[in-house]
Amino acid sequence: MKALVYHGPGKKSWEEKPKPTIKESTDAIIKISKTTICGTDLHIMKGDLPEVTDGRIIGHEGVGIIEEVGSAVSNFKKGDHVIISCITSCGKCEYCKKGMYSHCEKGGWILGYMIDGTQAEYVRIPYADNSLYHIPEGADEEALVMLSDILPTGFECGVLNGQVKPGDVVAIVGAGPIGIAALLTAQFYTPAEIIMIDIDVNRLNVATTFGATHTINSATENVVEKLMSLTNGKGVDTAIEAVGLPATFEMCEAIVGVGGHIANIGVHGKSVTLHMETLWSRNITITTRLVDTVTTPMLFKTVQSKKLDPKKLITHRFKLDQIIEAYDTFEHAAKEKALKVILTS
Amino acid sequence: MKALVYHGPGKKSWEEKPKPTIKESTDAIIKISKTTICGTDLHIMKGDLPEVTDGRIIGHEGVGIIEEVGSAVSNFKKGDHVIISCITSCGKCEYCKKGMYSHCEKGGWILGYMIDGTQAEYVRIPYADNSLYHIPEGADEEALVMLSDILPTGFECGVLNGQVKPGDVVAIVGAGPIGIAALLTAQFYTPAEIIMIDIDVNRLNVATTFGATHTINSATENVVEKLMSLTNGKGVDTAIEAVGLPATFEMCEAIVGVGGHIANIGVHGKSVTLHMETLWSRNITITTRLVDTVTTPMLFKTVQSKKLDPKKLITHRFKLDQIIEAYDTFEHAAKEKALKVILTS
């Protein structure tokens, strides 16, 4: 089969690889129908995650059709259409039983990272019963690719951890795909205001069409001043960090109101300065989380009932064998006005 | 009347001051029966809180007898014995209605700080109906002084915010009075282990007699190593910071397990380094809080039913007019083996 293979920093190719086979009785082999590229994949390609080894097939998102299941798989059978979760869950360790699949003792985030991933014609999914979700006939499969990672990430790490409530004022720092996923799912809880903060005018415009009530361009505006003027000096109920830099995290510290929440989604490579000299007395809650994908069934129901339209996130479409070109587009997201790209086999 | 008065950094005296009078219809005047000294009072005396002005009567804890009430006070009458809350709550602003009395628009922590306090023969308490609690006949009033501040602080900021549950492993960094208050009230939720961390051998010994299951002397032991060995490398469910220094906060970051809580109680004067490069993916919750004293009625019930014995915290007793001597003892807490001192009028 063909697959997108990492060969060290800066080197990738669409090349022939052996088709995966069942290794454990709990595995399934999936023929990929549609996949996508994640910001994390770009980090891998740059060499930022040195634990990814030469020869690894990248990708942790996608939908597909079951080709074969191991003898212990009971929820799925050949021919079933499925969503692949970016998180592998064994369903029987201490963390899985607590719903913290991200820290599954045998799984967690391993796909396209520690084991071969979904940017390929076929993929092996361990613990298939707990790591795949059924797609009913007639569903829009392209939209459902967004349930592999980006929507549960924005929802669980940003919206749920940020405890967004009706009538709240929410700020989202970062209007990239993950910030937009938080924007879309925050609306499940009917906040009064959602203020989107970014340096890219196009992304802020997109955010407005997706439900942001205000935008702040942090390249040209004083974020704290504008935010405080929008909130009568009170600050926000929830600040969602969707970038992963010290400066954007500290921005959240500066705009969160008394009793408020800072919900981190961003992947951070450096420590940040936490201003405990002011925050200690402000009744603040700060959360971090690697997505658990426990809310995938809930999100699926909101998609099926047309409360959430994940296709809004899709800006570009390619054939699977155009993946090198798709990477190029996604790497220049600002210029290309790209959010998520879809690759179809 | 006599009162303990602040006259600038390093200067205090027990001197004659006018007896307070009713200023607003919601005020009460209390004759102090018993009061105590808080670590914060020592900070004030050093000049660390420059907003405290020359002439201010210090102190925000105590029990007493109602001398007079304003016309709008309906919960209390002359002669009632009362606990004075360190937090003044108007009961009618946005924050009070949400149970966040610490940020009351007209109150919060003002006693012995922005207005005259309880280290005196009499004190004026604003918003008496929402800032005082009845003491029934026959109750041990000395014990109830601990409900003014230290027990709700340890309980709300440490134990409740830290979400301590049956079977949990809890670490408390700092075995001073506030850490001990957290230790006593954490036991309401029956954690499996409570590990106390301090540099003072005497305080660690006290902690053991008060229910700590393990102690670590951070002056002589490698805290992280010992902690990890006690928890099979998992870290703790809840780390309670009861010191207020960057080093102790970072210790909490290093020992908290996946899915765990860092509950800050300490008053911080400097920013701390938050290791988001490791914490971002560990599903951690960090909380800060100025005590709200919303749990004072709950704590009172635990004292009355003998589930909590606050007298354990009291190590020294003085007459109110020996307060200069009491400050001297409390300032040398380690040498004097002092936790809380009681001053009786």
Place this chain on the structure above:
Amino acid sequence: MKALVYHGPGKKSWEEKPKPTIKESTDAIIKISKTTICGTDLHIMKGDLPEVTDGRIIGHEGVGIIEEVGSAVSNFKKGDHVIISCITSCGKCEYCKKGMYSHCEKGGWILGYMIDGTQAEYVRIPYADNSLYHIPEGADEEALVMLSDILPTGFECGVLNGQVKPGDVVAIVGAGPIGIAALLTAQFYTPAEIIMIDIDVNRLNVATTFGATHTINSATENVVEKLMSLTNGKGVDTAIEAVGLPATFEMCEAIVGVGGHIANIGVHGKSVTLHMETLWSRNITITTRLVDTVTTPMLFKTVQSKKLDPKKLITHRFKLDQIIEAYDTFEHAAKEKALKVILTS
């Protein structure tokens, strides 16, 4: 002044009464701008609440302008425009401090019941600081009358107690004003389906235009059968009882799924049969509640930000002195296709 006065079962008149005056320093006198009639008022008029005495002015909803405040009132001043809460809260008893204003020791529901109410030119509101809410300039006051009672009732007793979540299936039994209030506010949480059940075709049609995804006419259809077919035999996540009869409560018992909620809003005059022989093992939660109106500020924010349009509930408008005619319309709600009527002074 003129007021609507109860003179025993079946007897009411719009007659001259003395204008109310300040009795306690915490009182306010309000000039009524707009008021409405509640289903409970009809019960009072029938004599179903014998504790209501001859001569009582009825009504517990409305907006108005402050005419005068007592000396202890600090949140409001003459000329302020206010929403009157149907629940009076002293702000300083055990229940008010817990946010359970409905059981305030000195208040609760007393307005137009134990004390004179809002269907009059003026009304005295006790504990004004905790029982009134500011209306900012330019707000639509007619819409805000719905915040006095009906919207917090539907939201607190039905939606919050029923723990409605994104993707849920919710059934509301009763499409009268209160069921419609639950329908509108349930949408704050983006359930997948809201199934409205009633015997009145018109009300079901209205429900559909207000967001119900399905309707069942219980006069002509088998509710349990149809519900089970809509939910693949699973039953609903939340069943909201908005009628107050044994038959409708038992309908909720029959349609709630495993792990589900029955949230009662209806005022019941008789006991109901609880089928514990089937429910004991089904992990069900049943809640009752008298509205506390603690969510009035939250609801106000959703109205101001145009997430909720309470005017949808208003079907008829009268002048205040046409109140006898308004009662007549409201008593024949089905025939008149009435939900809420507005009376303007």
Place this chain on the structure above:
Amino acid sequence: MKALVYHGPGKKSWEEKPKPTIKESTDAIIKISKTTICGTDLHIMKGDLPEVTDGRIIGHEGVGIIEEVGSAVSNFKKGDHVIISCITSCGKCEYCKKGMYSHCEKGGWILGYMIDGTQAEYVRIPYADNSLYHIPEGADEEALVMLSDILPTGFECGVLNGQVKPGDVVAIVGAGPIGIAALLTAQFYTPAEIIMIDIDVNRLNVATTFGATHTINSATENVVEKLMSLTNGKGVDTAIEAVGLPATFEMCEAIVGVGGHIANIGVHGKSVTLHMETLWSRNITITTRLVDTVTTPMLFKTVQSKKLDPKKLITHRFKLDQIIEAYDTFEHAAKEKALKVILTS
């Protein structure tokens, strides 16, 4: 092997049966070390559960040693000592993923009911990875038999669902084994008072030695009157029903205070009268639940850390082949002063 076999109402025998074998790759075969008898087993023996068929081996509690595991079992291996959960959880259905193992699509309560159980020398446990718990070397295995059913049942259905908090007043109706399990685990949350209600003087005495602060003999005392006098007329915060009769459920309705909880544990065979005519306005929460055993790991930690001593529940000990005699003792629990009996192989 030998096993206790049901042969229709009133008929049981300790007889030879084929030793169970692995049927599915997720099965384990356990050699029983210790088992016990549940009140439910008595109901089965009487014929109250007609779905139990002639020839069924009874029993759903016990500890044992793994004899053999199926090929898909990865958490356990031959020779491991294990606690057997009364609830079988597949770990991969919708309900298991939500932690509602009681309603597992392939499991739930089936052991000694729909499939052969633990009152035998060997038992087959389906979905072993999710239905067994490791016993570490040196643990007291007799005590751990109480973790199969009775302690999680008392804790989950009574204490957790009843939301017991520090300082609360809790009433438990029924001082049989399950009521006592609720009494022991309620103390995890440090309520101020636990009032035990029963008709058996011996059981009430036992309850007192196990931590009840008050007892009421409902055969000779007016429960409601006494309860109200103990609570200043307020009623209890939580009423736990641990009997399963209409009269005891209605007793809970009569003693629960405003804002309180009724947590049902009892297995009910008949409907009960729910007094909605008084309860509708009292902000009450009523819960039902079949034990999920999700808290078994938490309870295990409290046992290992000596916060909970389950051996208190054990009053009688027999050899496994004396099981007919053990049944006789347990059937006459009042006369024999029996709580739980232990059968050792």
